[in-house]
Amino acid sequence: MTDEIKAPGPPEPPPQEAGGDAAPVEKPAAAKPAAPKAPAAPKKWEPTGEVVLNAPAQALAERFGESVRGVKSPCGEAGVLVDKARLVEILTFLRDDPGCAMNYLSDLTGAHYPINDKKFEVVYHLYSLEKGHSLRVKVQLEDGEPCPTATGVWPGADWMEREAHDMLGIVFEGHPNLKVILLPDDFEGHPLRKEFPLGGAQEEMIRSNRYGKPVYLPDDVEEARKIVEEQRHGR
Amino acid sequence: MAGDVMGPSGSPLQDVLETHEVELNLGPQHPATHGVYRALVRLDGERVVGMESIIGYLHRGIEKWCEYRTWTQATPVFDRLDYVAAVLNCHGYVGAVEKLLNLEVPKKAQYIRVVLDELQRIANHLLWLGTHALDVGAQSMLFYGIREREAILDLFEAMLGQRLLPNAYPIGGVRFDFPKGWEAVCRRFLEEMPKKVDDYETLLTGNRIWVQRTKGVGVISADQAIALSLSGPTLRGSGVNFDVRKALPYSSYQDFDFEVPLGQNGDVFDRYLCRVREMRQSLRIIRQALDGMPEGDLKGKVGRIIRPPAGEAYFTVEAAKGQLGYYIVSEGAEKPWRVHVRAPSFINLQGIETMCRGALIADVVAIIGSLDIVLGEVDR
Helix, strand or coil: CHHHHHCCCCCCCCCCCCCCCHHHHHCHHHCCCCCCCCCCCCCCCCCCCEECCCHHHHHHHHHHHHHEEECEECCCCCEEEECHHHHHHHHHHHHHCCCCCCCEEEEEEEEECCCCCCCEEEEEEEECCCCCCEEEEEEEECCCCCEECCCCCCCCHHHHHHHHHHHHCCCEECCCCCCCCCCCCCCCCCCCCCCCCCCCHHHHHHHHCCCCCCCCCCCCHHHHHHHHHHHHCCC | CHHHCECCCCCEHHHHCCCCCEEEEECCCCHHHCCCCEEEEEEECCEEEEEEEECCCCCCCHHHHHCCCCCCCCHHHHHHCCCCCHHHHHHHHHHHHHHHHCCCCCHHHHHHHHHHHHHHHHHHHHHHHHHHHHHHCCCHHHHHHHHHHHHHHHHHHHHHCCCCCCCCCCCCECCCCCCCCHHHHHHHHHHHHHHHHHHHHHHHCCCHHHHHHHCCCCCCCHHHHHHCCCCCHHHHCCCCCCCHHHHCCCCCHHHCCCCCCCCCCCCHHHHHHHHHHHHHHHHHHHHHHHHCCCCCCCECCCCCCCCCCCEEEEEEEECCCCEEEEEEEECCCCCEEEEEEECHHHHHHHHHHHHHCCCEHHHHHHHHHHHCCCHHHHHC
């Protein structure tokens, strides 16, 4: 169970964003025995440092065993990576257990790691107002895989989850009102994903247009979309 | 209400008259919403029965933008989050990077940061007090608030070269020591300010109109406030003792003797009192920091190019609005992989629906004011 989340063996290298040249290299590698950059070890984002387990993390490890693993931290912060299936159970335990008493959800957010096997992480920062200890709880997700909502545990997770949904496209299953919060209603895409260009659709178009000249999009969304599509297909 | 009144035939009036809920749009271009905040309020008569916040008009994609800059280049943009308390935002970010770098900030730099932070907190509370009082109808408070805030901004200008968005701290310490004569001016301000705060309290705290407009309005209980993750004076107004400066001390706050003002009822009045008393405590902290100012370096050992180890850090400071947190992820490169801001205004604004339910429509403006939101920070 643990291995499944951490690293399912060394499978085929994850589809890298700019892996266009990696695939063609693979084919002639059969003819040429000394493949130049064939073992380009699939770089993976992983924190450095040491695993720190404070009281609530140890309580979690005792109670949930395999479903909880420590996360390394370069600055001595306690963090655990938990199984998605038991996430809500674990969060409820952390809130209600008198030894943990982590009743304050300080922050909830996500991050995108296109080079990892599981591309998304949802990160919860919990704090105990009584005991004064903090814990970072993380859960890893595939692209498009829903995450159970924490709104049942802390109502304050409502807007934070909506924001993570806007920015990264993480779907929170069971959220009462998962609609856009910071972006315009008709916005397409999720800006904090790594493949999203900084300048938005405008930049995408400049990059894809044949002459490399800026073309200013009309205000009308339909018109703009048509132009972007045309440019993308080089017509 | 309407059900108690009898119609001409003896039947309740409600049966005779058709009543329905009214949807009222407040903002986004409304002066009392303190920026571009829009609220969709459902009304039954004058009572609020439901409320929906619509935000995002000021979203600038700051978190995305940082990912394309180096760690140092990203610093000034955080001033633009909460633009009336910029120094505190800057402190949160540089603190997070220092935490990830395991960097020791010299004691002197920590004390200078405390002085500037607390000055900024007072400046923020003064502007908040002025505008909040203006919303509720006490116009003259704004003039006093702006007047004293000017004195603080002048101090910032003398030391940092900028008044509003000074990009106060580099990663690792502070840029400058206090310039010559600065400390004397600052001490004079510290001497004068308590009397000014007394004046504000004379104007408002015992004022019957003020009390009637604020007491018992926008109540939120301690349990609700914790469950909604509120922070700062908005949480402490409900009697929850959570101040990051005390709970998770940073930048030598453990050296200073100060109290955390708490409210009891969690209404607009208690949140007001918390902030006003916080100003007095800030003055105490500044005095202690100036008196105990240690000697030493201004900046820790930081390279010209900053490359934190791969990993993540979460660092929070007590900003003027509440707990301001930065979650930063590094892949060991010159640029941040991910920067997330836990913006206190954004999360405090969640509480508004609970506070406004059952309130009068005129009180909604007072409640928005009491949350002390800045839309630059809400929308980021």
